[in-house]
Amino acid sequence: MSIRDLMMMAGRNLWKRKLRTFLTVLGVVIGTTSIVVMISIGIGMNEGFKKQIEEWGSLQVIDVYASGSGGGYVMMAPASSSSSKSKKDVPLDNAAIEKFKAIEHVEAVSPILQSSMILVSGKYVNYANVIGIDPAAMEALGYKVEEGRVLNGEDKDGLVIGRGVIESMYNPKMSWQMQAQATPPEIDAMNDKIMLTYDWNYGTKGQDKSIKPIKVNVVGVMPNNGSNSYSVIMPMQQMQKIMKDMEAWQKKQGSTSETKKKGQYNQVSVKVDDINEVQNVQQQIKDMGFQASSLTDQLESMKETTKMLRMVLGAIGAISLIVAAIGITNTMVMAIYERTREIGVMKVIGASLRDIKLLFLTEAAFIGFAGGIAGSLISFVMSKVVNVIAMQQGSDMTSLIPIWLYLSAIGFATVIGILSGYLPAKRAMKLSALAAIKTE
Secondary structure, three states: OOOOHHHHHHHHHHHHHHHHHHHHHHHHHHHHHHHHHHHHHHHHHHHHHHHHHHHHOOOOOOEEEOOOOOOOOOOOOOEEEOOOOOOOOOOOOOOHHHHHOOOOEEEEEEEEEEEEEEEEEEEEEEEEEEEEHHHHHOOOOOOOOOEOOOOOOOOEEEEEEEHHHHOOEEEEOOHHHHHHOOOOOOOOOOOOEEEEOOOHHHHHHHOOOOOEEEEEEEEEEEEOHHHHEEEEEEEEHHHHHHHHHHHHHHHHHHOOOOOOOOOEEEEEEEEEOOHHHHHHHHHHHOOOOOEEEEEEEEEHHHHHHHHHHHHHHHHHHHHHHHHHHHHHHHHHHHHHHHHHHHHHHHHHOOOOOOHHHHHHHHHHHHHHHHHHHHHHHHHHHHHHHHHHHHHHHHHOOOOOHHHHHHHHHHHHHHHHHHHHHHHHHHHHHHOOOHHHHHHO
């Protein structure tokens, strides 16, 4: 019997019992819809976590700290509690940076130098987290601008400011009550005169006149989202010069601050070219004796927190599909009892046992396939409904169905149909031809 004959005969047999076939297919539809929607909610939650964390910074950037430094996220997010410990502290210096660059999948490496300073524009000031980096690595490290450009390898005194720093500038001579009622200042960072100072009393009566504000050249403005909107980025060379002057001033004031030896850094950022390799590269850096953390640690932690919920959602959908499989088995068993004589006639006229088995398996596969197709279409609609409701209620529990999930659902439903029809098909093969023909 050819494949075409098998499919035509299976289709006719199912069509003869339309109501039973419809009800069996309906069970598969419900099971498929349940499992697809439940899994899609889990996928949607993971994507939501990913977007949320990406607002803190790039998921492909690893922050490296010297062993024993107690380093953690300063400009992005809290570090993971796991850290690498070595018997002897390994210096985080230029030699270490060269080792990081030699690791496979590492795209860019930059030392990081940070300090809090005051940004000045006319009579307005604001506190800012100033970060010195290798300007050539700024774009690779995931910094983005909405106006102007990022720093490049030719910048010596350029500056990129976060929009949040500009929008929250204030007049230090005004009281907080007056500032709350005052109109926010309109500052054009790209064209107005912008300066930096490490004098925390700048603009007040306690201002230190010996500290001259440093005029800077603003080349870009970062968007007002994530922690970088309240940061200022400048070339490492320029930052080191300012820090040197600041430390000299602090010594005159009698205050001391912990500084690294020349050529050593508190922090280094490593950009990985493939997000799937971040954890691997991070582990290699830890094996060198450094502390390393990335936003993927936070992402995995959030996924782990909701792992049980996602397992429960998947189990609910799986139970629905198991019930549908039982329905298919029941339908095929009933079909055998009703078609016993037909099976006997098929054997007498020369149909092989393989043909009889394939006929029943084809019918079961049709039921599973039809249910999978219909279930996938309904899942698409249900996913849209879930997303609309989630948006209205401000919930993060959204539904996301990738193409592979649709295809997997259809294939899985078809396989479930075939497996459910296997035992009934084996039973049909074992029927005696003579006893089957005698059956009324």
